[in-house]
Amino acid sequence: MLELAALLPLGAPALPLDEAGKYVAGAYIVFVVLLVVYVAIMAAKLGRIERELREVASFAEQRKEEREEVSA
Amino acid sequence: MTPSRTAFAAILAKDLRSELRTLQSLPAMALFSVTTFVIFRFGLDRTSLSGSLASGVLWATLLFAAVLGINRLFVAEREEGGFDAIRLAPIDRSVLFAAKVSALLVYLLALELVAVPIFAVFFLDGAGGLGPLVLVLLLTDLGLAATGTLISSMAVNSRARDLLVPLVLLPLAVPLMIAATGATEPLLALGGPSYDRFGTWLMVLGLYDLIFGLVGYAVFDFLLED
Amino acid sequence: MYGKGLKPLSIATVAMLALSLSLVFFYAPLDGDQGFIQKIFYLHVPLAIVALIGFVVGGVFAIAHLRTDNRKWDAYSYVSIHLSVIFGVAVLITGSIWAKASWGHWWVWDEPTLVSFLIVFLLYATYYPFRYAIEDRDRQARYASVFAITAGAFVPLNFMAVRMAQSLVHPRTFATAEGGMPGEMMLTFLCSLVAMGLLWTTLVKFELTAKSASGQVKRLRRALDAPVSGGSSRIAPEVS
Numbered sequence: 001m002l003e004l005a006a007l008l009p010l011g012a013p014a015l016p017l018d019e020a021g022k023y024v025a026g027a028y029i030v031f032v033v034l035l036v037v038y039v040a041i042m043a044a045k046l047g048r049i050e051r052e053l054r055e056v057a058s059f060a061e062q063r064k065e066e067r068e069e070v071s072a
Numbered sequence: 073m074t075p076s077r078t079a080f081a082a083i084l085a086k087d088l089r090s091e092l093r094t095l096q097s098l099p100a101m102a103l104f105s106v107t108t109f110v111i112f113r114f115g116l117d118r119t120s121l122s123g124s125l126a127s128g129v130l131w132a133t134l135l136f137a138a139v140l141g142i143n144r145l146f147v148a149e150r151e152e153g154g155f156d157a158i159r160l161a162p163i164d165r166s167v168l169f170a171a172k173v174s175a176l177l178v179y180l181l182a183l184e185l186v187a188v189p190i191f192a193v194f195f196l197d198g199a200g201g202l203g204p205l206v207l208v209l210l211l212t213d214l215g216l217a218a219t220g221t222l223i224s225s226m227a228v229n230s231r232a233r234d235l236l237v238p239l240v241l242l243p244l245a246v247p248l249m250i251a252a253t254g255a256t257e258p259l260l261a262l263g264g265p266s267y268d269r270f271g272t273w274l275m276v277l278g279l280y281d282l283i284f285g286l287v288g289y290a291v292f293d294f295l296l297e298d
Numbered sequence: 299m300y301g302k303g304l305k306p307l308s309i310a311t312v313a314m315l316a317l318s319l320s321l322v323f324f325y326a327p328l329d330g331d332q333g334f335i336q337k338i339f340y341l342h343v344p345l346a347i348v349a350l351i352g353f354v355v356g357g358v359f360a361i362a363h364l365r366t367d368n369r370k371w372d373a374y375s376y377v378s379i380h381l382s383v384i385f386g387v388a389v390l391i392t393g394s395i396w397a398k399a400s401w402g403h404w405w406v407w408d409e410p411t412l413v414s415f416l417i418v419f420l421l422y423a424t425y426y427p428f429r430y431a432i433e434d435r436d437r438q439a440r441y442a443s444v445f446a447i448t449a450g451a452f453v454p455l456n457f458m459a460v461r462m463a464q465s466l467v468h469p470r471t472f473a474t475a476e477g478g479m480p481g482e483m484m485l486t487f488l489c490s491l492v493a494m495g496l497l498w499t500t501l502v503k504f505e506l507t508a509k510s511a512s513g514q515v516k517r518l519r520r521a522l523d524a525p526v527s528g529g530s531s532r533i534a535p536e537v538s
Contacts, residue, residue, distance in 0.1 A: 020333055020334035020335045020399060021334060023338065023395055024334060024338055024399075026395050027338045027391075027395045027396065028341060030388065030391050030395070031345075034384065034388050038501065042504065042505070045508050046508065049508070049511050049515060052515045052519075053518075056515060056519055056522065059522060059524045060522055060524075063522065222444070226432075226444060229432065229434075229437060229441075230432045230433075231433060233431075235431075236427070239424050239427060239428075240424045243417055243418075243420045243421035244421060244452060246459070247456050247458075247460075250462070251459055254463060269462075272462065276462065280459075283451055284448070287447060291364065291447060291448075294364050294440050295441070295444060
């Protein structure tokens, strides 16, 4: 019994498994959340780029029509 | 460097030193330091300091006085147009860096000449540690002068110039403070000065001075182009 | 063309992340004295290493910018530093969680690496207000490069100084009770490191591509004499 008890510090984790699990999970969750927030921000930027391209495209089409009217 | 440039550099350095109005802001900075010491006396509720407390109080005060002083020095020069005259001069910009660093170094040493004895009188039991402290002061000031010149030369052209120098300079100064307090703490110990790891800390300071001196020398050119 | 190669890169990143996560939870052995908490390290340490390398890389790009006067290097430098700062936030939070789990406090001053990292982070956090305070675009780019170079030189020096300030030598957290790192842990760690490195690179490329796309739209607008919309960022360099 004493030998087993002596070995215990070698194999004993700092916190019981279920409690430690929460911290580990927390750390990985923080990582995932940060990543997803970054993706969300970039998605917003992408949306803005799309909107601007749309504006520029319609402007260019408008210009083309005007030029055709003038030359016709 | 051609002889004429060397001469010019020397003249420039001397010129800078007087132009930097060391006399004008020095009494104010000395006063600031002494008042800060008084605040620490009451803040810490101590009438005598030794070891790490003494080291911390001294270096924190010197650092903040340095940061305030740096702003005053270069900002004033900018507003008087001194900067433009120098930029038009046909001189190697990196030499200008060396000149500014030396000017700032002299300023810091002059400040300490006043502040450190007063600190000793206020808080220290014996002056034994002050001799070797000079070496620590010298090396730390050199590091502060190098990074201070670099940062303030950039801050001078910005909008929030009085905020920028403390903001950026303080993290950069952390290794200096670590080494300076590390060396100073045993010097001001209660039983008398000891030299625990003194050489190592001096080497760290020297390394910092070397690295940032070189970095500043290399990039200063790019700061003055317009 | 910034978007080129982005797809294979992101696929590699996902694959590597999946692999390392599996290794962390199904393959790596349990640590001798830290137990399950040690698993945080497969996340925290690679993030830290990649962030620090990212800062130094930002400094290298800054050197390129000053030498070639090509604005694209400034954009590379900015994005590298920007992403490393974000990784830095993750490092500090995961480090804090680890500290709480190991020692019961949300912060400990005993871990020199964590403290050094905090100081480096605080320095790079000033990069944004620094850029913001300089109005002239050219000057802003140049000064930012000087900052990035100075800060890059600062990183190794800072780690050395903080480490020396520790009088106690703390047990390295990457060992089992016997003191060495077994092969399985090393493999898992290396996979995580590669995964984080790939992640950083992918995100940098991703952000540069987005900036480039924005830049192309602006270029198109100018070519067509179309009205300029909205405002552009005061600090983020443009890519075109």
